[in-house]
Amino acid sequence: MNLIKITDNIWEVPIGYTEGMRVPGRIYTSEKLMKNLEPDAIKQNANVATLPGILKYSIAMPEMHVGYGFPIGGVAGLDGNDGVISPGGVGFDINCGVRLLVTKIPMKDLLLKLDQLIEDIFKTIPSGVGSKGRLKLDANELKKVFEEGARWAVSNGYGTERDLNFCEENGCMKDATSDKVSKKAISRGLSQLGTLGSGNHFLEIGCVEEIFDTDASKVFGLERGMTTIMIHTGSRGAGHQICTDQLEVFASAVKKYGIKLPDKQLACAPLGSKEAEEYYGVMCAAANYAWANRQIITHWMREVFDKILGDNDLKIVYDVAHNIAKIEEHIVDGKKKRVIVHRKGATRAFSKDNEHIPIEYRSIGQPVLIPGSMGTYSYVLKGTDRAMEETFGSTCHGSGRVLSRSSAKRKYRGENVKKELKEHGIIAKAVSDSVLAEEAPLAYKLSDDIVDVVDSVGISKKVAKIRPYGVVKG
Amino acid sequence: MYDNYIYLDHTADVKFKAYGKTLEDCFANAAKAMFNLIVPLNKINIELRQNIKIKAENLDFLLYKWLSELLYLFYGENKLFSEFEISIIRDKDGYTLDSILYGESVKDTHYIDIEIKAVTLHDLYVKRDNNIYTCQVVLDV
Numbered sequence: 099m100n101l102i103k104i105t106d107n108i109w110e111v112p113i114g115y116t117e118g119m120r121v122p123g124r125i126y127t128s129e130k131l132m133k134n135l136e137p138d139a140i141k142q143n144a145n146v147a148t149l150p151g152i153l154k155y156s157i158a159m160p161e162m163h164v165g166y167g168f169p170i171g172g173v174a175g176l177d178g179n180d181g182v183i184s185p186g187g188v189g190f191d192i193n194c195g196v197r198l199l200v201t202k203i204p205m206k207d208l209l210l211k212l213d214q215l216i217e218d219i220f221k222t223i224p225s226g227v228g229s230k231g232r233l234k235l236d237a238n239e240l241k242k243v244f245e246e247g248a249r250w251a252v253s254n255g256y257g258t259e260r261d262l263n264f265c266e267e268n269g270c271m272k273d274a275t276s277d278k279v280s281k282k283a284i285s286r287g288l289s290q291l292g293t294l295g296s297g298n299h300f301l302e303i304g305c306v307e308e309i310f311d312t313d314a315s316k317v318f319g320l321e322r323g324m325t326t327i328m329i330h331t332g333s334r335g336a337g338h339q340i341c342t343d344q345l346e347v348f349a350s351a352v353k354k355y356g357i358k359l360p361d362k363q364l365a366c367a368p369l370g371s372k373e374a375e376e377y378y379g380v381m382c383a384a385a386n387y388a389w390a391n392r393q394i395i396t397h398w399m400r401e402v403f404d405k406i407l408g409d410n411d412l413k414i415v416y417d418v419a420h421n422i423a424k425i426e427e428h429i430v431d432g433k434k435k436r437v438i439v440h441r442k443g444a445t446r447a448f449s450k451d452n453e454h455i456p457i458e459y460r461s462i463g464q465p466v467l468i469p470g471s472m473g474t475y476s477y478v479l480k481g482t483d484r485a486m487e488e489t490f491g492s493t494c495h496g497s498g499r500v501l502s503r504s505s506a507k508r509k510y511r512g513e514n515v516k517k518e519l520k521e522h523g524i525i526a527k528a529v530s531d532s533v534l535a536e537e538a539p540l541a542y543k544l545s546d547d548i549v550d551v552v553d554s555v556g557i558s559k560k561v562a563k564i565r566p567y568g569v570v571k572g
Numbered sequence: 573m574y575d576n577y578i579y580l581d582h583t584a585d586v587k588f589k590a591y592g593k594t595l596e597d598c599f600a601n602a603a604k605a606m607f608n609l610i611v612p613l614n615k616i617n618i619e620l621r622q623n624i625k626i627k628a629e630n631l632d633f634l635l636y637k638w639l640s641e642l643l644y645l646f647y648g649e650n651k652l653f654s655e656f657e658i659s660i661i662r663d664k665d666g667y668t669l670d671s672i673l674y675g676e677s678v679k680d681t682h683y684i685d686i687e688i689k690a691v692t693l694h695d696l697y698v699k700r701d702n703n704i705y706t707c708q709v710v711l712d713v
Contacts, residue, residue, distance in 0.1 A: 166585065166694030166710055190690040190712045227687040285648040296687035297713060335647050338689040338712075342640050345693060349633060362632070362693040502581045503686075503713065532685055572687075 101125065101140070107551050111156070116144035116360060123147050124155035126494075128551050131160050131543065134500050142169040145360045149174060150368070151181020153430050153437060157489050159444055160551040161498030161543055165189070167363030170443035171498060175490040176369075178425060178436025182357070183374045184366035185348055185381070187440030189421045190341040192381055193388035194299075194332030196467040197265075197417040198478065199396065203409055204323045205305035205567060211406055212303065216527050216568040218402045219301055223395055225294035225572035226529035233292050233394070237284050243291060244276035244336075247386030248417075251393035261393060263456050265417040266446060266464075269389035271424075275379030279336075280343045283380075287336030287387060292394040294331050296529070296572035298537060301399070302328040302469070303568040304476060310560040314462045314480050318415050320562045327399055327412060328476060328564075329392050330469055332421065337384035344377050369438060378423070385422055392417060415478070416456075416465040418445050420495040426454075428490050439490045447481035447493040447558045455481075466558050468549055471497045471542035472526065472534070472569055473519045477549045479558040493558040494549070497542040506541035507532060515539075519569075528571035537571060577605035585692070586711045591704055595631075598698070598705035599669065600656040602635060603642055606691075606711065607653055607675075610646060611682050616654035619676040629666040631698040635707055638669055639691040650678040688713050 102110040104124075109132075111123025123143040127135065139162050146168055147156035153175045162171035167186025174187055208215070224231055235243070243250045248262055248269025262268045279287075294301060304326045309315045320326075333340075348365035351357075351373040357366060367373035396414070404410035423440045430437070448455050448464045455464040463481035470476045474497065485491050501509065512531025515538045519526045528534050553560045577590040588605045592598030604613055624641055628634035645651045653675030661668045678684075689712040698707040 164582070166692040166712065190692075227684040282644050282648055286644070339644065339647075342644075342690050346633065346637065349693070350629075362696065365693070503586070504579065505581060530683075530685065 107555050111140060111144050116141060116148070118358060118360065119144055119147040121147050121152050121155050123158065125158045125162060126551055126555055126557065127160045127162065128547065131547055131551065134543065135162065136164050139164045139169045142167070143172065145364060146172060146174050148360055149176060149182055149184060149364065149366060150357060151177035153177055157492070159494040160548045161443065161494055161496055163498045165442060167361055168440070168442040171494065172442045173444045173489055173492045174440045175428060175437040176440070178369060178438055181438060182366035182368050183377060183423055183438055184364055184440065185341050185344045185377055186363045186365065187442050188381060188423050189442050190338045191332040191421055192337035192341060192384035193419045194421045195388060195392065195417065195419040196469055197329040197392045197396065198415040198467050199327040199399065199412040200319055200415050201325050201403065201409065201412050203325050203407060205325050206323065208325050208407065212525060212568050215303065215402065215406050216525050216570060218406055219399065220527045220570050222398050222402050223294055223301060224292065225570060227296045229293040229295065229572065230289045231292035235288055235291065237288070240284055240287055241276040243390045244279055244383035244386055245274050246270055247389040248393040251390045256394045256397035261396065261414050264414040265389060266419055269393060269417065271382035271385050273379055274382035274386050276383050278376055278380050279340060279383050283336050283339035283343065286339045287334070290334040290336065291387070291391060293334060294395065294572045295334055296533065299331045299572050300472065301570040302566050304328065304564040304566045306562050307565040308563040310562065311480065314561040317459060317462045318465050318478060318561060319413060320415065320478060326564050328469055329395050331391060331395065333384040333388035334391065336387045340380050340384045344380065347373055348377070381423060385419065389417065416467060418467050420445060426490065428486070437490060439492065441492055443495050444492045445495045446491055447485040448491045449481045449483045449486050466493055468494060468545060469496050470545035470566070471539050472537045472571065473522065473524050473539040473566060474545050476564040476566070477545060477560060478562045478564070479549065479553070480561050482556055482558055484556040485558055489557050493552045497545045497548060499541055500543055501541040503536045506538050507535045510535040510538040524566050525568040526571065533571050576601040582710060586713050587708065589706055589708045591706050593704065595660050595705050596658040598707055599635065599638060599660065600658055602639060602707050602709060603656050604654065606639055606642065606688070609686050609688065610684055611652055613654045615682065616652045617676045618655060618674045622673045624671055624673065626669040627666065631667060632696055634667045634669055635698050635709070636691055636693055636696060639709065643688060643691060651675055652678055652682065686713055
């Protein structure tokens with residue numbers, strides 16, 4: 099069965115593409131990106147459309163590629179009264195997300211010390227597989243992290259009150275239930291708070307190179323030539339274990355509630371059920387852990403800037419979640435509805451006047467942060483009314499792989515990747531060269547192509563473009 | 573003849589198949605396929621042993637829980653394993669896997685190349701074809 103073109107850059111996956119679809123699929127993509135679209139990813143988009151209570155469409159963003167259960171780049175809004183919640187719609191790395199900081203120091207002044215800065219960031223912020231944090235916590239303190247999120251970090255001296263104001267959810271989801279977090283998740287969480295992790299996670303120093311929207315960039319505090327810092331990490335082992343624990347519970351729930359699914363990884367439970375309530379509570383706990391993690395890293399980043407450049411005034415532009423499920427209100431068929439929005443590799447893109455975004459940004463819409471792959475441009479966009487109408491206030495999240503990690507390692511050598519980046523004026527530092535090969539820029543779709551699609555459709559609009567200068571990979 | 577396990581290409585994740593003449597061999601090979609990604613098996617010495625028991629309603633979940641538990645022992649208890657003695661018994665409630673794991677604690681000399689976030693249920697199966705047990709697993713990395 100073929101996809102149906104609705105209009106430029108919007109395609110429909112018709113009902114019947116896979117058995118049991120309740121709504122059509124809707125893919126935002128360009129003719130160019132379609133060439134790399136995997137049939138299995140379309141199948142996954144269609145599978146999501148079979149979830150009970152799914153509203154409007156099963157949505158996929160232009161970076162869409164095969165995930166497990168949901169495709170990466172997937173968004174689904176499920177009826178808040180008789181829909182379901184699915185851990186597969188959030189993924190293992192709960193609240194993997196991005197935080198953007200900005201400093202008044204112009205990149206031209208910083209360049210001379212960039213090497214030193216990257217070295218010091220690498221030394222200060224633990225990264226790499228199974229990296230252990232510098233914090234010494236006990237299980238009771240960790241429970242507070244699960245309950246309070248970024249606020250825990252600020253209360254313990256890692257950052258300021260202002261920081262909280264510029265995080266999605268103010269860095270804390272109130273429905274977290276730390277008492278339901280398993281001992282295993284606590285054990286994994288204890289040693290990893292304040293660590294970057296590995297794989298696609300990174301810390302990047304960049305520079306605002308182009309402004310597309312003068313008013314919005316002014317409100318977001320971005321000026322051409324300014325230095326930016328991007329932090330990309332999530333809930334580490336705590337989140338991975340919480341999702342692992344819950345998948346087993348949900349497999350039984352599927353049976354108990356007689357839900358038919360095309361893929362085990364889509365296991366779900368009706369909202370209001372014991373299983374759904376418990377999952378939502380521990381997912382919020384993991385999300386809070388991730389916000390605390392990015393907050394602690396922010397603090398250490400400020401310390402490094404202070405030490406090397408004598409300036410610790412790094413302001414948070416915003417902090418967004420890329421993997422999360424949230425209870426929100428949206429207009430569906432002209433009526434206000436409670437919707438549980440799953441964003442799996444997608445970003446919230448709330449428009450202006452929304453009470454859930456910082457007051458300072460309400461004349462513009464929320465900042466949307468789209469990291470590029472290593473060595474490519476990142477973007478700041480703004481949320482729009484069109485996103486509220488079409489995509490439950492959601493847009494794309496990043497570049498999305500085109501090559502598997504092993505293919506990338508076969509094709510590229512870490513040392514060459516490093517050399518090529520250097521020739522382009524980008525310093526890359528990683529625990530191992532193989533990470534640099536896995537994360538080679540060409541292993542990903544171009545962030546420019548992804549962002550152009552969402553901008554042209556209007557589910558978010560370009561505000562500024564950031565060129566990378568230095569990157570630390572785990 | 574067949575390999576004990578093979579790795580397949582998957583865009584975002586790692587996928588493998590493991591084989592065995594018995595269900596026990598198949599599960600042991602799946603565990604080896606996973607640990608071999610973390611540290612080459614020949615770099616894992618046998619210095620400790622540990623028993624674990626897993627129960628599940630069906631074979632798919634038995635495999636999922638088995639590998640998830642092993643992954644937890646790596647992250648939560650810093651242990652690596654390379655040899656597995658397994659027995660799997662079927663009863664009215666499903667399956668029980670009893671195992672002795674052989675390996676060592678993670679040391680500075682172990683170079684760990686990949687961060688496996690979790691075992692997924694995506695495309696996971698255990699089946700028997702021509703007297704060979706095969707399982708397939710996708711790991712989130």
